Amino acid sequence: xxxxxxxxxxxxxxxxxxxxxxxxxxxxxxxxxxxxxxxxxxxxxxxxxxxxxxxxxxxxxxxxxxxxxxxxxxxxxxxxxxxxxxxxxxxxxxxxxxxxxxxxxxxxxxxxxxxxxxxxxxxxxxxxxxxxxxxxxxxxxxxxxxxxxxxxxxxxxxxxxxxxxxxxxxxxxxxxxxxxxxxxxxxxxxxxxxxxxxxxxxxxxxxxxxxxxxxxxxxxxxxxxxxxxxxxxxxxxxxxxxxxxxxxxxxxxxxxxxxxxxxxxxxxxxxxxxxxxxxxxxxxxxxxxxxxxxxxxxxxxxxxxxxxxxxxxxxxxxxxxxxxxxxxxxxxxxxxxxxxxxxxxxxxxxxxxxxxxxxxxxxxxxxxxxxxxxxxxxxxxxxxxxxxxxxxxxxxxxxxxxxxxxxxxxxxxx
Amino acid sequence: xxxxxxxxxxxxxxxxxxxxxxxxxxxxxxxxxxxxxxxxxxxxxxxxxxxxxxxxxxxxxxxxxxxxxxxxxxxxxxxxxxxxxxxxxxxxxxxxxxxxxxxxxxxxxxxxxxxxxxxxxxxxxxxxxxxxxxxxxxxxxxxxxxxxxxxxxxxxxxxxxxxxxxxxxxxxxxxxxxxxxxxxxxxxxxxxxxxxxxxxxxxxxxxxxxxxxxxxxxxxxxxxxxxxxxxxxxxxxxxxxxxxxxxxxxxxxxxxxxxxxxxxxxxxxxxxxxxxxxxxxx
Numbered sequence: 007x008x009x010x011x012x013x014x015x016x017x018x019x020x021x022x023x024x025x026x027x028x029x030x031x032x033x034x035x036x037x038x039x040x041x042x043x044x045x046x047x048x049x050x051x052x053x054x055x056x057x058x059x060x061x062x063x064x065x066x067x068x069x070x071x072x073x074x075x076x077x078x079x080x081x082x083x084x085x086x087x088x089x090x091x092x093x094x095x096x097x098x099x100x101x102x103x104x105x106x107x108x109x110x111x112x113x114x115x116x117x118x119x120x121x122x123x124x125x126x127x128x129x130x131x132x133x134x135x136x137x138x139x140x141x142x143x144x145x146x147x148x149x150x151x152x153x154x155x156x157x158x159x160x161x162x163x164x165x166x167x168x169x170x171x172x173x174x175x176x177x178x179x180x181x182x183x184x185x186x187x188x189x190x191x192x193x194x195x196x197x198x199x200x201x202x203x204x205x206x207x208x209x210x211x212x213x214x215x216x217x218x219x220x221x222x223x224x225x226x227x228x229x230x231x232x233x234x235x236x237x238x239x240x241x242x243x244x245x246x247x248x249x250x251x252x253x254x255x256x257x258x259x260x261x262x263x264x265x266x267x268x269x270x271x272x273x274x275x276x277x278x279x280x281x282x283x284x285x286x287x288x289x290x291x292x293x294x295x296x297x298x299x300x301x302x303x304x305x306x307x308x309x310x311x312x313x314x315x316x317x318x319x320x321x322x323x324x325x326x327x328x329x330x331x332x333x334x335x336x337x338x339x340x341x342x343x344x345x346x347x348x349x350x351x352x353x354x355x356x357x358x359x360x361x362x363x364x365x366x367x368x369x370x371x372x373x374x375x376x377x378x379x380x381x382x383x384x385x386x387x388x389x390x391x392x393x394x395x396x397x398x399x400x401x402x403x404x405x406x407x408x409x410x411x412x413x414x415x416x417x418x419x420x
Numbered sequence: 421x422x423x424x425x426x427x428x429x430x431x432x433x434x435x436x437x438x439x440x441x442x443x444x445x446x447x448x449x450x451x452x453x454x455x456x457x458x459x460x461x462x463x464x465x466x467x468x469x470x471x472x473x474x475x476x477x478x479x480x481x482x483x484x485x486x487x488x489x490x491x492x493x494x495x496x497x498x499x500x501x502x503x504x505x506x507x508x509x510x511x512x513x514x515x516x517x518x519x520x521x522x523x524x525x526x527x528x529x530x531x532x533x534x535x536x537x538x539x540x541x542x543x544x545x546x547x548x549x550x551x552x553x554x555x556x557x558x559x560x561x562x563x564x565x566x567x568x569x570x571x572x573x574x575x576x577x578x579x580x581x582x583x584x585x586x587x588x589x590x591x592x593x594x595x596x597x598x599x600x601x602x603x604x605x606x607x608x609x610x611x612x613x614x615x616x617x618x619x620x621x622x623x624x625x626x627x628x629x630x631x632x633x634x635x636x637x638x639x640x641x642x643x644x645x646x647x648x649x650x651x652x653x654x655x656x657x658x659x660x661x662x663x664x665x666x667x668x669x670x671x672x673x674x675x676x677x678x679x680x681x682x683x684x685x686x687x688x689x690x691x692x693x694x695x696x697x698x699x700x701x702x
Contacts, residue, residue, distance in 0.1 A: 067653030095645040096653035256460035
């Protein structure tokens, strides 16, 4: 009887073991492209092979695992897998992406705008609706990253990376750890505060400090918040973007707002730095993969989107970029340090208070642009006065020139 | 007699000016060997960025495009510009003045106006041509980029070559004709050799302006991307030290080209001097 029991137990163990081995067996209907990248085998990756298809992909700079610093080159892997050639180019801001496409003349196949820019492009009919039967991997994207107001049904966009903003500070340069955006207005940090050098992110900081929405509804609202930014100006050392890395890592500034994923990189380089989600709430952003309406080869573009949602590819990108991934299977495979990082994957409490950008009306948008550049030039060494001096100087020089010439002519006539 | 203080002042001034010119490049080169990505703290020596640069396809293809466009546009601009100079010099005084002023416009014009206006022209052309199916689909891209670069390079050629042509003794050409050259032979055998140094320097100027150019390329590159555009797009994240490595290599290449050509020049000069002396001695 005992023997029988033992045999039964053994059989159960064998069964369990074989069940445990099942994921490994599953891997067999994966296609291995490179050492690091295998893709799902039940997708027809080869259907454009040998047709000379080229995809124009337009992405943020340094926003894909590109093979540098011993990362995986996901684009050549895609080319090897599908036989599609990728013309990969990069942009620096949503606004330049928009301008480039709006100017006409060019057609891209895949672009990566952020949330509010997706909304704007949808409104203006610049994006093509996606055929999800060509993007089965999109099913792996967490529900919490779908259905945001800029594209409620995700008809046009597949989330690529997401993140939040927050406050980075140098623990050796502050008296007590800041916990609020208002600390960036504190005069004791005068000359040690860095600020975003783009209108929407900077506006978001000031708006949150005032307890308002970071999506202004009226021109009056914009003016009020920009007044707050003007008040901050005497405390601010510089308005910067990527220089934040050097300035914070080098200990040149005490406080700076930036994107959470980049904060992780900075803290790795300089352990004196720390990151906090200010209590007023932060900005939540999603950069999404989209296909422009004038795309030349939509099906191939959708194949690229599907490829980007592959867990292996997502993992490579996530590790390279350092931002947060919307793909569940990628998150599961991250290093514990990043996986349970409070900065990259903040608590629900933080996310509940976070707000995403929405598309502004044309009127409010242009008011924001004007007010922003007005704020930047405000009181900077009385620049208005300088212009006048230069004008008078130029006028004086030309008057002198003419007078000189006339005199010469007169003299020659004698 | 110069006082010693004055001489010291002169030296410091020269050193200071050279520091302003070359210190930034030195810093850039030093940080291309930096182990970490920081641009302020030097943590250790490494050649990884150079290795990484040669595996980074995006940067390399942007570099290849920049070089190809620079080379082609410089060659075309030099040829067209030289022909234009010869043509202009044969004009009457009034029309010469007029043409010179007109061709100077793109140089004094802010680049952004040149860039945007070219883009608008190309978009307009493309829209118009799409009705008749004249232009190829890939019109926006390499063709527009090349046209734009040739356009902004042309004035530099004209303004480099025309003073040399004015300096040249016009009787050389006439003498060649007298000695039985056809006008074409006279141009290639008598005029062109005189102009060669100016044409070469114009070519080099075109090459550098073309590699340098950001604004005009930005508006006219279509879905392509030149090196300056690739670098600019890295500014939300952090510009990679691979760019430092690339800039260092480019600087060294240019420096060695200049040194070699100077050495060759001085050697030729010495040889000619030697020949002259030998001739005198005979």
